[in-house]
Amino acid sequence: MGDSSLTPTSYVVLGLVGALGSCTSYDMKSAIAVSIGYFWPFPHSQLYAEPARLTELGLLEQEQETTGRRRRTYTLTAAGRNALRRWLAEPTDEPTEIRDLAILKLFFGAQADPGDVKGLALHAVDAHRRRLAEYETIARGLDIEAHQRTTLEMGLRYERAAVAFWTEVANSE
Amino acid sequence: MGDSSLTPTSYVVLGLVGALGSCTSYDMKSAIAVSIGYFWPFPHSQLYAEPARLTELGLLEQEQETTGRRRRTYTLTAAGRNALRRWLAEPTDEPTEIRDLAILKLFFGAQADPGDVKGLALHAVDAHRRRLAEYETIARGLDIEAHQRTTLEMGLRYERAAVAFWTEVANSE
């Protein structure tokens, strides 16, 4: 069982610190911005608050510069690495949440004015095409770790499916 | 522009009251449980709190039974219907969020113990198959409004893609 006082945010922080060896909050922010943050955004303020909490809990170790930016660098403790491992070992029953305002609006389409749903769909096609292009750019990079590349593959498939879906919706309205 | 004091929850409530003509919080809960709640869950407590707020704002009208369960029935006001229409008319730039703990764990797969990712994938295949079956059951229903059926279609596609994806992940681990 995962510790119930730890949220997904906690594990993302632990996972990033583990993956990067040691890092600052800003490093986490940068890493998230081009990877998992596309699926699940974490505002940077949490990436400052959460490591502090995890340090309290003994899962991270903190070292602060005494000069210049006085930035804090975090490392996993043994307890932190164990917590992460246990979490990774345990499959999840939490179903996927797909939070998409466009889908929400589509759902209530019967109450929209004529043409609104079509406009919504066209806009969505465009948005998903752009995101697909971003993913393809990232995928062209050579230095991506295998599992991260697999994650990205899921994103690519989702975006392709979304482009196809919204195109059909636009055509049928 | 949508009113910035209104959250997605607000619009779901407005949309449901509009779609159902008039309803109680429990009616909303029931409707969500078999539809949009699969993508974007709203805990029932919010479906009691939010209509109260919207009534304050003049977007809903409330009528309460004086006997029995004393339940509150809500109806859209003209202002409420307008707010909903304006929201529906405006396409969104908010990108889709796909919150999935399994994807998060996959992303950090390099730090997992051998076999963990495979276990995760097999579990996910199963979970997505089950959800796919639920969607197919709902889709068999004859009384679904067209846009709601389209929304469901997106769900079906997502689940099929997820089953395929996680099957491949399981096989490659």
Next chain:
DNA sequence: GGGTACATGTAATCAGTTACATGATTTA
């Protein structure tokens, strides 16, 4: 050396979640 973007944080607020609690209806 002044502007701009990068980097690092804090504070206040609030939506959302979890937990609690109880009344009403149905069914065995």
Next chain:
DNA sequence: TAAATCATGTAACTGATTACATGTACCC
């Protein structure tokens, strides 16, 4: 009529968001 479950809410907490604030490095 007792148990179970359906239905309707409230309360407390807190993670997350938004907004604020400032320091540092780089570039023209």
